[in-house]
Amino acid sequence: MEPLNDDELKHAVSSWKAPTTPDHLRNRIFGARQPWWRWVFTGSVRVPVPVCAALALFLAWFAWQQRSLPDIVPPASDRQGEVTLADFRPDTEVQARVVGALR
Amino acid sequence: MTRAEVEAAFDAHSDAVYRFAWRMAPEAADDIVQDVFLRLLRGDVRFDAARGSMRGLLLGVARNLALQRLRAASRWSAIDEEQFVADPMPFDTLDIGDFVGRAVRALPPLQREVFVLAEYEELSLEEISRAVDAGVGAVKARLHRARENLRRMLAPLRTSMNRAG
Numbered sequence: 001m002e003p004l005n006d007d008e009l010k011h012a013v014s015s016w017k018a019p020t021t022p023d024h025l026r027n028r029i030f031g032a033r034q035p036w037w038r039w040v041f042t043g044s045v046r047v048p049v050p051v052c053a054a055l056a057l058f059l060a061w062f063a064w065q066q067r068s069l070p071d072i073v074p075p076a077s078d079r080q081g082e083v084t085l086a087d088f089r090p091d092t093e094v095q096a097r098v099v100g101a102l103r
Numbered sequence: 104m105t106r107a108e109v110e111a112a113f114d115a116h117s118d119a120v121y122r123f124a125w126r127m128a129p130e131a132a133d134d135i136v137q138d139v140f141l142r143l144l145r146g147d148v149r150f151d152a153a154r155g156s157m158r159g160l161l162l163g164v165a166r167n168l169a170l171q172r173l174r175a176a177s178r179w180s181a182i183d184e185e186q187f188v189a190d191p192m193p194f195d196t197l198d199i200g201d202f203v204g205r206a207v208r209a210l211p212p213l214q215r216e217v218f219v220l221a222e223y224e225e226l227s228l229e230e231i232s233r234a235v236d237a238g239v240g241a242v243k244a245r246l247h248r249a250r251e252n253l254r255r256m257l258a259p260l261r262t263s264m265n266r267a268g
Contacts, residue, residue: 001255025117
């Protein structure tokens with residue numbers, strides 16, 4: 001039997017059709033699509049290591065700064081229970097009264 | 104690659120990968136396509152535009168997975184490859200496409216893969232060479248042997264094709 005020539009082979013080969021990708025494959029690979037708000041609870045964010053390290057260093061520095069600051073002293077008027085002369089007003093009209101006789 | 108990029112690659116190339124896998128190992132086509140894109144998603148396979156097209160890369164990964172399966176199923180020995188000379192196949196079906204499919208699948212895998220990539224996926228010799236990890240000379244030789252075998256195997260079709268016009 002004589003073999004097919006080029007044209008006959010080309011024609012024959014083109015008659016073998018393959019199916020397209022089945023729909024279920026996308027779900028098998030990527031999972032079913034989720035509503036966007038689900039991400040708020042289940043999502044994750046990839047952070048590069050240098051950014052993460054810089055952030056950690058900044059937080060450590062900030063915490064150290066907070067601890068080393070001196071305590072702020074409130075103004076005298078804000079302090080309660082303390083006796084001060086800050087609001088003292090001397091009496092301008094002095095009236096002397098003799099309460100006893102001298103012998 | 105990000106998930107969105109892999110999804111875009113799936114939309115653009117999954118049909119080509121599926122067709123190839125189906126022609127090489129029909130019973131494992133779903134699993135092969137799934138493995139190809141999961142590897143891309145996990146970063147096991149990296150795309151480098153300087154080293155060829157995304158389609159060529161994906162078909163190359165699918166090719167490796169298909170050969171692994173054929174080897175595991177002991178349906179292929181490399182020794183068969185060079186010595187394989189096909190005889191005309193009995194034309195016992197009404198469907199020419201079905202008959203051609205049986206003939207292509209009867210080719211040894213290394214001939215079959217280059218034939219499918221060249222004829223059905225229309226890859227260039229250089230792209231096929233990258234996908235199957237072989238020199239262009241070896242690809243040409245395999246393609247020539249595959250075509251010669253198919254010319255003989257499909258010879259009984261001539262009568263049918265002449266009758267159809």
